[in-house]
Amino acid sequence: MAYTVHQAKTHFSRLLKEAEAGEEVIVMRGNKPVAKIVPINEPAAPAVPFRLMGAYAGKMQWDEDAFDPMTDAELVECGWGWMLDAPLVPPPSEPSEK
DSSP, rough: OOEEEEHHHOOOHHHHHHTTOOEEEEEEETEEEEEEOOOOOOOOOOOOOOTTTTTTTTTOOTTTTTOOOOHHHHHHTTTTTGGGGSSSSSOOOOOOOO
């Protein structure tokens, strides 16, 4: 449907309802179309990749000592020798008495 600018200002809510119903609404200034009101389609939900629980069961392997702490020699070999002198846990601070 085509409406003049005056009609569009006067009946804007109705024009929006028409657009929501799927119609194109054209706003005219004289005989010249100047704007089109169209419905906005909701974007489709993004596709979630299919993930199967336990898909990697039996396909991954590791040594028994994989999660054991590194020895001092292994730390130096990997370039983490600076960690040997660092305290594991900072000493607790003494609460001050008032």
